[in-house]
Amino acid sequence: MAVYTDVAEGELGAFLKHYPVGDLLSYKGIAEGTENSNFLLHTSSGSYILTLYEKRVEKADLPFFLGLMGHLANKGVSCPLPVTAHDGTVIGTLAGRPAVIITFLEGLSLRRPAATHCAEVGKALAELHLAGADFSMTRPNALAIDGWRKLWNAARDRADEVEPGLAAEVDADFADFERSWPKDLPQGIIHADLFPDNVFFLGEKLSGLIDFYFACDDLYAYDVATCLNAWCFEKDFSFNLTKGKAMLAGYQSVRPLSDQEKAALPMLARGSALRFMLTRLYDWLTVPNGGLVTKRDPTEYIRRMRFHRAIRSPSEYGLA
Numbered sequence: 503m504a505v506y507t508d509v510a511e512g513e514l515g516a517f518l519k520h521y522p523v524g525d526l527l528s529y530k531g532i533a534e535g536t537e538n539s540n541f542l543l544h545t546s547s548g549s550y551i552l553t554l555y556e557k558r559v560e561k562a563d564l565p566f567f568l569g570l571m572g573h574l575a576n577k578g579v580s581c582p583l584p585v586t587a588h589d590g591t592v593i594g595t596l597a598g599r600p601a602v603i604i605t606f607l608e609g610l611s612l613r614r615p616a617a618t619h620c621a622e623v624g625k626a627l628a629e630l631h632l633a634g635a636d637f638s639m640t641r642p643n644a645l646a647i648d649g650w651r652k653l654w655n656a657a658r659d660r661a662d663e664v665e666p667g668l669a670a671e672v673d674a675d676f677a678d679f680e681r682s683w684p685k686d687l688p689q690g691i692i693h694a695d696l697f698p699d700n701v702f703f704l705g706e707k708l709s710g711l712i713d714f715y716f717a718c719d720d721l722y723a724y725d726v727a728t729c730l731n732a733w734c735f736e737k738d739f740s741f742n743l744t745k746g747k748a749m750l751a752g753y754q755s756v757r758p759l760s761d762q763e764k765a766a767l768p769m770l771a772r773g774s775a776l777r778f779m780l781t782r783l784y785d786w787l788t789v790p791n792g793g794l795v796t797k798r799d800p801t802e803y804i805r806r807m808r809f810h811r812a813i814r815s816p817s818e819y820g821l822a
């Protein structure tokens with residue numbers, strides 16, 4: 503569960519008076535999520551999500567994230583819309599944190615996605631890439647190699663507590679990434695965290711995308727690699743080729759990958775696995791146990807890093 507900051511009913515009621523959302527009927531902390539504190543609000547005009555921004559979100563980046571949601575929604579991507587206050591602002595302050603109200607999206611995230619869902623996600627990811635192409639704001643990826651390095655510097659000394667030998671393994675990976683990370687591939691706005699918990703389905707149909715708080719400018723194929731990691735591995739850490747094929751076919755039905763992007767997939771998937779391993783490892787070692795936060799297991803992504811290191815051809819992901 504991710505509720506880092508508690509909100510008292512009185513202060514929430516007063517906060518909501520600034521927004522055209524009606525009167526507060528009830529609210530509760532949301533169990534899912536990792537990064538921010540989220541609350542489900544029921545008001546006399548409907549349901550909303552209240553987000554209080556926490557550890558990894560810089561307040562200066564909020565106009566980018568919120569502007570992006572508005573831009574994508576205008577282009578037909580189903581995603582939440584920030585609610586504008588009576589004074590024309592979108593970002594308020596509640597319980598000492600930057601706070602925003604966004605519209606509620608109907609749908610359920612999937613615990614066990616099938617290949618058909620992976621195809622839908624691939625297609626939606628490519629649509630997001632095309633829809634973001636004319637967004638006017640930019641944001642460099644704070645979790646690109648330099649950002650990974652900062653996390654690693656903070657966690658390296660205790661890494662072997664989590665997995666013996668991890669420090670040496672990741673040091674060697676960094677040397678590879680710093681030497682050979684692809685640079686000249688198509689890039690633009692990416693979601694950067696399109697995991698199953700951030701995609702809603704109604705029945706078999708994808709109904710919406712949420713959680714744009716890692717979105718940034720980076721390689722489109724890196725976003726594809728992140729989705730392969732997040733959607734196409736089974737609980738036993740085996741890669742499901744049928745899901746990989748479905749995801750890549752779905753993506754390419756909207757935006758075909760170039761030969762250079764295809765060739766870079768193993769390196770990008772390895773880097774993406776390292777990125778998620780590192781945020782998980784950092785949190786594993788620094789966020790206190792208990793309370794209202796469920797920490798994610800870094801070892802799941804160590805397994806993926808090893809899988810990608812052994813890949814010899816991008817066809818092993820299901821590319822024709």
Ligand SMILES: Nc1ncnc2c1ncn2[C@@H]1O[C@H](COP(=O)(O)OP(=O)(O)O)[C@@H](O)[C@H]1O
Binds near residue numbers: 535539713
């Ligand atoms: N717009 C929305 N509509 C419906 N539910 C939402 C919406 N935004 C967030 N949620 C719910 O809140 C949870 C946490 O949101 P998320 O943005 O993933 O948080 P975090 O950034 O902390 O990971 C989601 O898993 C979902 O259950």
Ligand SMILES: N[C@@H](CCOP(=O)(O)O)C(=O)O
Binds near residue numbers: 697700778
């Ligand atoms: N997807 C990341 C954690 C970020 O959490 P989210 O709830 O914002 O998706 C991971 O799995 O490590």
